[in-house]
Amino acid sequence: MKKLLLTCAIASLTLLTATNCLAQGQAEVNYSPIKVETPARPAGQKDVINLVTPKLDTVRVGFIGLGMRGPGAVSRWTKIPGTKIVALCDLRPECVTRSQAILKKAGLPAAAEYSGTEDAWKKLCERKDIDLVYIATDWKHHAEMGVYAMEHGKHVAIEVPAAMTLDEIWKLIDTSERTRMHCMQLENCVYDFFELTSLNMAQKGLFGEVLHVEGSYIHNLEDFWRQYWNNWRMDYNRSHRGDVYATHGIGPACQVLNIHRGDRMKTLVSMDTKAVNGPAFIKKTTGEEVKDFQNGDQTSTLIRTEKGRTMLIQHNVMTPRPYSRMYQIVGTDGYASKYPIEEYCLRPSQVDPNEIPNHENLNAHGSVSPTVKKALMEQYKHPITKELEETAKKVGGHGGMDYIMDYRLVYCLRNGLPLDMDVYDLAEWCSMAELTRISIQHGSAPVEVPDFTRGHWNDQQGFHHAFAK
Numbered sequence: 194m195k196k197l198l199l200t201c202a203i204a205s206l207t208l209l210t211a212t213n214c215l216a217q218g219q220a221e222v223n224y225s226p227i228k229v230e231t232p233a234r235p236a237g238q239k240d241v242i243n244l245v246t247p248k249l250d251t252v253r254v255g256f257i258g259l260g261m262r263g264p265g266a267v268s269r270w271t272k273i274p275g276t277k278i279v280a281l282c283d284l285r286p287e288c289v290t291r292s293q294a295i296l297k298k299a300g301l302p303a304a305a306e307y308s309g310t311e312d313a314w315k316k317l318c319e320r321k322d323i324d325l326v327y328i329a330t331d332w333k334h335h336a337e338m339g340v341y342a343m344e345h346g347k348h349v350a351i352e353v354p355a356a357m358t359l360d361e362i363w364k365l366i367d368t369s370e371r372t373r374m375h376c377m378q379l380e381n382c383v384y385d386f387f388e389l390t391s392l393n394m395a396q397k398g399l400f401g402e403v404l405h406v407e408g409s410y411i412h413n414l415e416d417f418w419r420q421y422w423n424n425w426r427m428d429y430n431r432s433h434r435g436d437v438y439a440t441h442g443i444g445p446a447c448q449v450l451n452i453h454r455g456d457r458m459k460t461l462v463s464m465d466t467k468a469v470n471g472p473a474f475i476k477k478t479t480g481e482e483v484k485d486f487q488n489g490d491q492t493s494t495l496i497r498t499e500k501g502r503t504m505l506i507q508h509n510v511m512t513p514r515p516y517s518r519m520y521q522i523v524g525t526d527g528y529a530s531k532y533p534i535e536e537y538c539l540r541p542s543q544v545d546p547n548e549i550p551n552h553e554n555l556n557a558h559g560s561v562s563p564t565v566k567k568a569l570m571e572q573y574k575h576p577i578t579k580e581l582e583e584t585a586k587k588v589g590g591h592g593g594m595d596y597i598m599d600y601r602l603v604y605c606l607r608n609g610l611p612l613d614m615d616v617y618d619l620a621e622w623c624s625m626a627e628l629t630r631i632s633i634q635h636g637s638a639p640v641e642v643p644d645f646t647r648g649h650w651n652d653q654q655g656f657h658h659a660f661a662k
């Protein structure tokens with residue numbers, strides 16, 4: 194009997210391998226990933242790829258959510274030319290007062306105030322003198338606020354993650370497509386200096402063909418948990434399994450891989466560890482014994498793209514680890530890494546010996562020297578960094594990237610250009626929360642990533658930032 198089983202196993206293995214070697218270069222058996230529904234695009238509705246809207250002379254903004262993150266944005270906007278801060282909203286009146294003080298300090302007039310009730314923000318969205326609603330509340334409010342603001346003729350910029358479920362994501366997509374209003378996620382990490390420079394290098398072919406990119410959000414939040422309004426963040430982790438905060442890691446990775454600009458995420462598999470430090474933190478701080486804490490201390494997700502490239506995305510906000518967003522680019526001819534140490538590794542053939550010093554010391558199995566790295570980073574400095582680095586570092590916000598993000602949003606709106614990140618970026622990056630949960634809950638089975646563009650992922654070739662002529 195044992196022999197029979199073994200023979201059958203060998204026979205079927207041979208058959209499967211043979212079948213699939215014939216089917217394509219790399220052997221693969223037929224399998225069915227878990228599919229999630231892609232709702233049909235409503236009749237008469239068009240995609241918003243490269244959406245442009247009429248130029249705005251002044252971008253008039255209203256802010257909702259002025260807790261830890263919001264006031265920094267208010268402060269940055271006081272320093273961006275061509276803007277007017279019209280209204281401020283937070284459930285808690287003291288938060289609005291705190292942001293009014295920022296305006297006063299900057300010598301600006303006081304903004305209209307909305308506060309005190311759960312839906313005071315609706316009145317802000319209904320104003321006729323606002324072009325953009327900037328949302329920095331807890332995660333559960335984001336999508337509802339974004340949809341309502343667009344329905345009232347406003348562009349929206351929503352903090353990360355802008356949506357937590359596929360249902361919320363499709364609502365934001367459908368509303369943006371129907372209203373023709375911009376819906377951008379405020380993903381700041383795509384504007385950090387090393388990321389912009391390395392993106393430029395990748396686009397210029399320095400790493401050869403990019404095959405694999407890693408990104409992560411590894412940040413031990415134990416000093417922060419108790420500072421969130423109403424304990425919303427720990428509560429969310431307590432009740433949701435999966436990578437609930439993927440955008441900082443996946444955003445820069447998707448830009449390098451030109452996702453929905455010539456490639457698309459096709460399937461993912463995800464795995465988490467058991468939840469240890471989350472329930473332990475609750476026990477330590479409240480005495481409560483939690484038996485059903487959902488979010489694993491470490492969640493790791495592998496994604497395969499249509500064009501046979503991969504991404505590894507990690508989430509860990511629980512254990513002592515040095516802060517890391519990974520940002521590692523693996524190409525056929527080179528490598529970039531931001532964390533744990535900033536480094537490049539390149540074949541000597543990839544650089545011009547007349548432009549890069551010590552070229553003869555390059556090899557394909559060690560980092561380039563600090564001098565070569567400095568020269569490379571100078572040579573490949575992104576045009577956006579060239580223009581904004583000095584001011585961004587002065588204004589600050591995570592070292593300057595927050596300022597660049599806000600500045601670019603205003604710049605594109607004022608010049609009638611497509612925004613750097615569209616609603617499909619938002620969708621792809623935010624979809625990780627639900628798709629990774631589905632995979633994990635099915636024994637890490639492959640899950641199909643929906644084509645949020647509904648058929649247009651290959652219309653554009655290559656990711657790029659728009660500039661006024």
Ligand SMILES: NC(=O)c1ccc[n+]([C@@H]2O[C@H](COP(=O)([O-])OP(=O)(O)OC[C@H]3O[C@@H](n4cnc5c(N)ncnc54)[C@H](O)[C@@H]3O)[C@@H](O)[C@H]2O)c1
Binds near residue numbers: 288332381
């Ligand atoms: N991009 C980044 O680097 C970065 C950094 C920190 C936080 N964030 C994001 O910013 C957002 C806010 O985070 P935070 O740290 O400021 O949280 P927080 O808890 O400090 O602030 C949330 C605020 O939302 C307000 N709020 C809740 N319900 C409201 C309602 N119905 N109407 C008006 N206001 C309401 C609360 O009163 C609170 O002031 C989150 O999405 C978070 O993920 C992003």
